[in-house]
Amino acid sequence: MATSTAPPNAGRTGTSYLAGLADGRRVYLAGEPVADLAHDPSTEGMAAFLAELLDEHRPDGELTGPDGHPLAYSLAHSGDEVRARGRAFARIARLSGGLMGRSPDFVATVLTACAGAADHFGPYADHVRAYWRHARAANLLLTHAISDPPADRHLGPGPNGEVQTLRAIRTNDEGVVVRGAKMLATLSPFADDLVVYPFRPLGENETDQALCFAVPVATPGLTLYSRPSYASTPAGDGPLASRFDELDAVCHFDDVLIPWDRVFIHGDVAAANNLRPGTGMTSYAWHQSAVRAWIKAETVYDLADRCAKVSGRDRQPLVRQQLGELGGIVETLRGLVVSAETGTRPDDFGQHVCDPVPLAASGMLNARLYPRAIELLQAIASSGLVMHPVTADEDPGSAGHAFMRTYFTGAGVDGLAHGRLLRAAADLTMNRFGTRQVLYERLFLGPPETFQAKFYDIFAAGRSVDSPVLDGLDG
The missing domain is CATH 1.20.140.10 (Butyryl-CoA Dehydrogenase, subunit A, domain 3)
Structure with a gap:
């Protein structure tokens, strides 16, 4: 992956974010496709807030460190730097009243932890570091998708051995092709990228599910099926829901190609199962x-x-x-x-x-x-x-x-x-x-x-x- 040489967050504004939501992402809301989340009554309040949040990342603001990067993406080398990151978390939380369980700083700091312990990813360590630098420079809005579909948890494979859980089905020179689903991807309709990894411990025979990768929401073959929006019409009748309903979605990967430079774990059950202590x-x-x-x-x-x-x-x-x-x-x-x-x-x-x-x-x-x-x-x-x-x-x-x-x-x-x-x-x-x-x-x-x-x-x-x-x- 090429690393940008532009100044941190150059050109990343709330306006450009809103325009980017019409990028061809496939989002279904209550069974109907949403053409433009920035202007749909069910989603425009949340989209507008995220745009405001991006604009809050000013060089002299509480959300940005001395190096010009978002503090949520910053590794800490002292207690003071940890506390500075905490103040950034508090500022973001106050802007939303703490009502966003997956405000973008959550997965930003998870990715930062992975970058600080990138050796855990073995042959893909440099991929993690490069992606973190890319996400930090662009101030990407990230969320994650980690839970498996409930049918697999309780019923196991279908009569022909098929499973709904996300898994790798083949590789080629370009990357890994994945198929299946991840669920409860909170904020995913509004995110730039999804970070995907297993939530439950995997068995030794589940190497095809030992995956960790990042993928743009607008990637071909990826469809998000969201629950209905809680936003009300008029918005004033639900003043909090209309502004801070981040949505939850099931992510369906229909033979989606994940480029090699976005792959962080592939087929390594031990690396997947030890992701949390290992990073x-x-x-x-x-x-x-x-x-x-x-x-x-x-x-x-x-x-x-x-x-x-x-x-x-x-x-x-x-x-x-x-x-x-x-x-x-x-x-x-x-x-x-x-x-x-x-x-x-x-x-x-x-x-x-x-x-x-x-x-x-x-x-x-x-x-x-x-x-x-x-x-x-x-x-x-x-x-x-x-x-x-x-x-x-x-x-x-x-x-x-x-x-x-x-x-x-x-x-x-x-x-x-x-x-x-x-x-x-x-x-x-x-x-x-x-x-x-x-x-x-x-x-x-x-x-x-x-x-x-x-x-x-x-x-x-x-x-x-x-x-x-x-x-x-x-x-």
């Missing part, structure tokens, strides 16, 4: 997700606090207790990020990373804390979630305008501004967008109980403190 990507990914979890909790708290103050419920003792509990959730998740960033250390590959134990604790606790935060928001916003002004009521010519504006008047705001707060709260607590958000956080690291058991191993392995009070009681 240290977990600390990178968990750092981004822990920051996002903290900022997302802040968003819920701020929305609940504003709803309570506008309605006057902030004077009620019970509501004040609920707001206090929400504040405690925010501070717990923030404190775990601070602890992880304070405990930075060199990893096995010579890069500096966070202490993984607080990051793992954040992921484990957030699976329960975020659903609880939404319960508290529901209780605080109360009946306003069921009945509130809609966008149409903001039109002075509408039948209910004068009545709604008066009926919902709150402390310091008129009824229509109060209604906008309640619509946002309903988006997070009652609508499909909010329900998906809860499920996403609950299962972000897999089944919560399974990860709790895993955290026991992580926590116990990091313990080195004696307990004098207990010493001798068991011996």
Whole structure:
């Protein structure tokens, strides 16, 4: 792959990104093809936000390092550089309220971990390094596709031995031809490239599934089948969903050619199964997700606090207790990020990373804390979630305008501004967008109980403190 000699991010603007979405990518939304995601009512809000995010990568901004590259794509050589990357994660999360589980900085930092430990990829190490440099210079919007279709997980091969799971079917001088599916590729309709690798451990006889590669979304033979958009019409009736619904999709590879310079693992089961410990990507990914979890909790708290103050419920003792509990959730998740960033250390590959134990604790606790935060928001916003002004009521010519504006008047705001707060709260607590958000956080690291058991191993392995009070009681 040729490495660009242009200055970092040269020409990469929000405008050029939006224009590039009409690149021939095959995206089906609720069974219908989407010709241009930048202008379709179901997708234009998310596309516009991503364009704004690209424009935020200014040379003097919080998202860009001294070398001009995005901090999410930057390896850290000191604790200060780790914390700078964390501040970039926080800035991106605040721009979206933490509501994007696959904001582009997530896979950017995963790819960066792979580049920092590229020797894990053996004969393809230089491919990983070159692709990372290319993605960093272009500030590519990446996401990944790693889960297998559910039929294969439960039913195994079909009557003729066919499987739906993505696999290599042949090679030629140009690259590897792959066939099959990967699923739940969050953000994929809007991404530049997909990074694909296995999620589950592979058996020794599954060498054809031992694959890791990167591929542009607009590649011939690749089709994305997305779930329906949660964006509403008008957008103001779902102010969060219409702006931050990143979409999830099944990716169908119909004999797609992956050029050799985009292939990182091919046929090596050991390299695929040891991808996470072999690259240290977990600390990178968990750092981004822990920051996002903290900022997302802040968003819920701020929305609940504003709803309570506008309605006057902030004077009620019970509501004040609920707001206090929400504040405690925010501070717990923030404190775990601070602890992880304070405990930075060199990893096995010579890069500096966070202490993984607080990051793992954040992921484990957030699976329960975020659903609880939404319960508290529901209780605080109360009946306003069921009945509130809609966008149409903001039109002075509408039948209910004068009545709604008066009926919902709150402390310091008129009824229509109060209604906008309640619509946002309903988006997070009652609508499909909010329900998906809860499920996403609950299962972000897999089944919560399974990860709790895993955290026991992580926590116990990091313990080195004696307990004098207990010493001798068991011996």
